[in-house]
Amino acid sequence: MAGIKRIRNKGLDDPFIVDDHTFERFSQVNDVFSRSMWDDRVRDDRSDTFFATYRRPLTKWRKANGFTQRDYAIRNASWHVADIFAEMFEAHDRRDGFLDPLSMLRDGASEQVDVGPPDQASRELKQVSEVFGADLIGITEFDERWIYTERYSAADKAAKPNELPDGLTHVVVIGQEMNDSLIKTAPSALSGTATGLGYSMDSAVLLGMAQYIRNLGYQAIASMNDTALAIPLAMQAGLGEYGRHGLVISPELGPRFRIGKIFTDMPLASDTPIEFGVEAFCNQCDRCADKCPAKAIPHGEPDWQPVNISSIKGVKKWSVDGEKCFSYWSKINSDCAVCVRVCPYTRDYGKARNRAWRWLAGTRFRGLAMKIHDATGGSDRLKSNDWWTG
Numbered sequence: 001m002a003g004i005k006r007i008r009n010k011g012l013d014d015p016f017i018v019d020d021h022t023f024e025r026f027s028q029v030n031d032v033f034s035r036s037m038w039d040d041r042v043r044d045d046r047s048d049t050f051f052a053t054y055r056r057p058l059t060k061w062r063k064a065n066g067f068t069q070r071d072y073a074i075r076n077a078s079w080h081v082a083d084i085f086a087e088m089f090e091a092h093d094r095r096d097g098f099l100d101p102l103s104m105l106r107d108g109a110s111e112q113v114d115v116g117p118p119d120q121a122s123r124e125l126k127q128v129s130e131v132f133g134a135d136l137i138g139i140t141e142f143d144e145r146w147i148y149t150e151r152y153s154a155a156d157k158a159a160k161p162n163e164l165p166d167g168l169t170h171v172v173v174i175g176q177e178m179n180d181s182l183i184k185t186a187p188s189a190l191s192g193t194a195t196g197l198g199y200s201m202d203s204a205v206l207l208g209m210a211q212y213i214r215n216l217g218y219q220a221i222a223s224m225n226d227t228a229l230a231i232p233l234a235m236q237a238g239l240g241e242y243g244r245h246g247l248v249i250s251p252e253l254g255p256r257f258r259i260g261k262i263f264t265d266m267p268l269a270s271d272t273p274i275e276f277g278v279e280a281f282c283n284q285c286d287r288c289a290d291k292c293p294a295k296a297i298p299h300g301e302p303d304w305q306p307v308n309i310s311s312i313k314g315v316k317k318w319s320v321d322g323e324k325c326f327s328y329w330s331k332i333n334s335d336c337a338v339c340v341r342v343c344p345y346t347r348d349y350g351k352a353r354n355r356a357w358r359w360l361a362g363t364r365f366r367g368l369a370m371k372i373h374d375a376t377g378g379s380d381r382l383k384s385n386d387w388w389t390g
């Protein structure tokens, strides 16, 4: 089809099909969380309450399993570290990790260390990431397509420049595991603990790794939800494949991880995208679309149609309706991870039987893998009270 470019990255297909004629870089102003501050189509009393519950745990909102004060207490505590960074420079119109990169408070070295050939530098950086606590890591080239055209200023309720230094060449992408047993209780305030811990761990690991790179004399911008779209960078860095629910599915953790990234000019060797049968599986599986309480996940094939202004234009993919998704979050006063819970790829790959399932899911017997998943109650919800009693 004319105008459609499937970009080659070291001989492997670009994970997304991008149409050069209709593609437009994304502005963070149109991200649904930014819109919840400026756009009346997303913002309402419920969404204001939703955000407020992260600072002041609800005590008597609902008696329902998973939404008691105890559940909000643990959820909010899990966010505490990420919140400290996010709120540290709010007076300067910064929300570190969400609307702005994480602030680096200590200078790096003024002279660059010779880190050797790129392969060696990447290997050493991966070793450092492991001891610092990163669960997944991949490296890709700096790709301007996924950099936000603008950041969002919460103070001005308007766009502000997305400034990055010159000379950045690579993006180090990390993944932080989200706790399996907590995810099984979704939707609940309790399951939001997995999200909060993912962000808090992400902040700590990113800051440590970025400072290490700076101590070698190179630039390092540590970023979570700010600065750039994480999903395409994670796929290009080889962390996993794109799923119908709009999340990256990795062979090690399925979709159960949060993504962080570091932009750098350190001379590194890049990883390549991977493929293990997820797209073919999602083409046959609709579990996330069927079970999404907001009906925000599409059925059918990937397409070019943006759902609303919170979708990127000119990329062929499954696009989740962020407005519907966020509206449901506001309704239940917590983030929802039902799509992660019901995804058959959400399983513990430390177990041989689950590695065997992953292999089967990547073959033409994927239908059998789905049947096994359903027959063994793979998507079942764990009651929050049962989580608390162990």
Ligand code: SF4
Pocket: 245, 291, 292, 293, 294, 295, 296, 297, 320, 324, 325, 326, 328, 329, 336, 337, 338, 339, 340
């Ligand atoms: S988080 Fe919940 S509401 Fe949003 S897409 Fe996933 S299942 Fe649907």
Ligand code: SF4
Pocket: 243, 244, 245, 281, 282, 283, 285, 286, 287, 288, 289, 342, 343, 344, 345
């Ligand atoms: S639930 Fe099924 S369709 Fe949805 S992302 Fe997972 S494997 Fe794909």
